[in-house]
Amino acid sequence: MMAVLTIGIRLAAVLTGFLVLPLLVGQLEHKAMAHMQARLGPMEAGRFHGWAQLVADGVKFVQKEHVLPDRADRAMFSLAPALALLPYLVILVVIPLGPSLLGVDLDAGLLFVLAAMGVSVLGAVMAGWASGNKYAQLGGMRSAAQLMAYELPLVLVAGSVAMAAGTLSLPGIVAAWSLWWLGWQGIGAVVFFTAGLAELHRPPFDMPVADSEIIMGPYTEYTGLRFAFFLLAEYAGIVVLCALTATLFLGGWRGPYEQQLGWLWMLLKTFALSFVVIWMRATYPRLRADQLQQLAWKVLVPLALIQLAVTGVVRVVG
Template structure:
């Protein structure tokens, strides 16, 4: 039984070694073998993103429909499972239009850049021991850098469309995405500081206790920032139809629109996978195979995205930016400094293991409670001041009326 579990646990490394030996037996050189293996990995990861995109479009419709007491897709195939296929056929056969006066190269390249920058971070996501495209020593930095490249595609789409609504939507999208990059990066820095490595595999291996229970403030900030960066409800101002006529991609149709749509869903998939790696222990877990644990943890993050969409209304852009600049970013700066000091103090005192994790957790909870209580206190004080000013004005008016 132990041998079977060991084989399942190391299935992908075994397949990799078999493939390497098979290619070498064909007489290929070392460089050629690495090239072929790299191409196979890229093909598998790209198809994982594409298949995940197709599945998520169906799953989201079903989940949101259940939240809203509807059936969701139920015509194309049993239980509507062929709906992604029907959508793909529809998008393939739709007319490919281009606005008059559009910048041809910029307009056409934008969807490709958005889709590529969404798929590229999958290279450093570990799905199990040895199941990773490339274990870079700066894996987290690579994800942040490549994922931010979608900003360029968004701006290109808005500018190249020669449409004022699209350009306005692109500017607003870039403002939103750049703003929420800051707390996301700060939360990742906290994890890297505690784990002592920027390798995604190293971060998973460092989590004897999942960092969700050690660094809950960083986990919450990363999740909120991820929702905003993906452009999901309640931060879906990138395509606020009632305000900017569907945003930066209003002029796209057919497969170009599908690439933009793919970028959004794959980005959500990557954020969920990165959340699982940084805060949920990645593939680590008892009894079940590691690949299954990773998929389960990714599914939890994705379900949260769908849950928020079905529950919360869209907020205003000033509320969204105020939440970032006046709450999340200052909180994460203080959290970074505080976690560094507490971690240093605990290690200097010789505290480790569960007591070290409990100490950091208590500090994070105290900071979170204080951060949530302070706006309430300031809000009450502002309301009392406004009521006092109103009462004083009424008293002055009454005195003047009496005279």
């Protein structure tokens, strides 16, 4: 009975974090970009710095009408937002927040996380195909091509980390981490983070949802809460990517007084990386489709293979 209660409490905590952390990242993006670009936007919602504007936007999405195009595949059109969002909730269950703060410790947790991340991207592909709209279909095709290109370096670098740690368990990887990993796993960290941004369609890798060219791509026909779910999936993906990067390359909960404050170090690392994601959106212009493919196949894949070779040499010599 106690074991069931413990699992229930852990899952409730994961669900609470899933509902809160993406909203905090969304609020951080709105306010950070506003100051970076010197256009503060609405500041009246809430007494301090317009903090309630995100809540007002959520209420607006709830009030909007649900539109179902005549040419759409009704079942797939309705399921696509859930397919984009729910895998990130499943991923948070296995990412450790502290030495004993995690939902489930899987022996092959890293493989599970990578598989779930790939499934979430398929939500955009399904949305584009099911909408019956040429802009949405073009965005879905771009999403599929981008997924195929950037999934390979992501998996190769994750394999390098597993090789270095000697385990596929995420808590085991954090336990095997040491500060000098930043030196010989640094290339992999950059490749992993960049490929993850591309899979999330975050700027400068947002060509599949280019609002100025193909009108939000796979999400062209979506309104109301369905569209809000895609936005929430994007912010949840940022949290998952940053938390996973912190776990694999930055030591996760490791830090001073990690037994007591491990959860704090993990959150600080996650939000610091989230700020980098926002900074990149405000700084770099969108890449063309051909530039996206060239970066993946000509730069990231070779770098991932180099990282694998370096890891193999270090493991053999060490």
